[in-house]
Ligand SMILES: Nc1ncnc2c1ncn2[C@@H]1O[C@H](COP(=O)(O)OP(=O)(O)O)[C@@H](O)[C@H]1O
């Protein structure tokens with residue numbers, strides 16, 4: 001791989017337009033395959049309802065209502081699981097030969113991956129909005145500032161977007177869509193459950209709580225809870241943003257590089 | 264090596280009409296232990312069709328991927344219109360079109376949207392892109408289906424849409440990787456017509472195929488590749504001549520007699536006969552055909568074998584392949600449609 005100045009100039013010039021083209025393509029696919037959208041929304045809504053009603057009575061969250069505790073966590077969980085679709089979508093494009101076509105076009109090299117992630121992020125905005133709506137219906141309430149209320153779902157979407165890049169690096173490295181799906185869930189499940197998403201970290205065994213306390217998921221969810229409940233959020237927010245910046249610093253170049261060297 | 268590439272670049276830039284537009288020099292590419300390309304060199308003259316003929320796994324797609332900037336060669340070099348496919352890929356891409364082995368069509372987009380998207384990714388400008396898409400839809404007989412999602416298209420329509428997409432930017436060199444694999448005979452004939460029309464407009468084409476007849480029908484020059492190596496090169500007529508000229512073929516209606524006919528042809532012919540049980544024919548390469556024909560008729564008559572048909576003919580490319588490689592141009596069943604080759 002030789003990165004020439006000319007290639008970089010082309011990247012800067014064409015990336016915005018090309019990303020928009022790919023975004024449009026993926027959004028059309030969502031609109032025309034309603035099953036995709038239904039699947040990616042029903043599952044998170046089901047999680048909200050199941051956890052709120054099944055575990056709601058059993059899990060002690062102190063003075064905070066369980067639904068108020070749960071919703072930020074479940075938003076983060078949904079965007080994380082949703083991020084697997086980035087890799088799956090890219091792997092499908094690799095198998096179908098679409099990626100070969102894109103890679104022979106004189107287009108920005110980041111556009112296919114970035115356009116995919118922009119579309120997945122758009123979907124996440126929709127999913128997060130829907131879950132908030134369902135949450136309100138079953139008793140979720142904000143207790144903090146208006147700014148916090150706006151920032152909370154925004155952090156969730158940003159967090160999902162970050163993990164889409166990891167998923168993209170996986171999707172461009174495997175041969176089959178099924179592999180991309182499985183390969184993502186293998187690390188996502190422990191990451192989501194060993195965190196403060198569903199239960200307070202203090203309830204875990206010591207060794208596990210050490211892991212959970214330092215997880216990017218925990219920092220993000222704690223920041224979101226702080227924003228929603230009107231409690232402290234700066235420290236977890238800064239840690240969460242640092243994690244996101246770190247992940248992107250590694251996985252944005254990695255995903256683009258993997259995309260370019262698909263064999 | 265560098266010197267040679269430089270020469271090619273000079274010639275192409277100097278727009279010398281007779282200089283080759285594609286130059287491949289000793290290209291190697293391995294995947295682990297598999298030597299997909301083990302030293303391939305070839306040239307394609309501007310405005311001609313090169314047929315790259317070989318069985319499944321021969322390395323055809325790998326070469327196409329190297330030439331379309333999708334894959335870096337391990338060794339060797341290749342240029343398209345004088346630009347190095349590795350070092351100058353941003354120059355190469357605007358000049359080429361690729362219709363890959365699997366039709367790279369977006370199922371959820373309509374035919375028109377597929378073409379407009381590609382045109383937009385060539386940065387044509389909205390109006391030009393729309394006009395170009397309309398033009399190509401008309402040319403490939405897809406206007407009626409233009410507003411339908413590509414998922415509803417037949418195999419032949421998908422291939423035509425794929426081909427249209429590869430032509431959006433009027434490429435100087437078009438790469439067609441097994442364009443008719445998986446198509447029924449009718450759709451294949453239609454696609455051949457389309458490809459012929461395209462060639463008539465002066466586009467240079469590299470076409471890969473497992474179908475010997477296809478290379479014979481469409482290509483000016485044929486390169487036969489097997490296990491990553493070029494094993495023969497020439498026009499269809501050249502290649503036929505190389506497999507020993509005429510063939511003597513006998514067809515019997517009683518399959519039980521095939522063995523006897525085989526023995527007779529082995530004695531009279533110049534090489535091992537090939538037996539095709541499906542059609543009940545046995546054929547063998549012969550020199551001095553008419554004399555041999557008489558001899559075969561006499562012997563079969565003595566053996567009281569009823570002959571349904573007998574004659575002399577030019578060899579098929581299948582027989583050429585057999586005589587060049589010692590094995591038939593067989594394809595793995597997974598990839599080949601029924602009746603292929
Ligand atoms: N990406 C790849 N990874 C590993 N092996 C590959 C890859 N691409 C091709 N090969 C192998 O290289 C050889 C040539 O493949 P290919 O060029 O696809 O042949 P053809 O197109 O003539 O059928 C085959 O043995 C194939 O299995």
Ligand SMILES: [Mg+2]
Nearest residue numbers: 323324364441
């Ligand atoms: Mg192939």
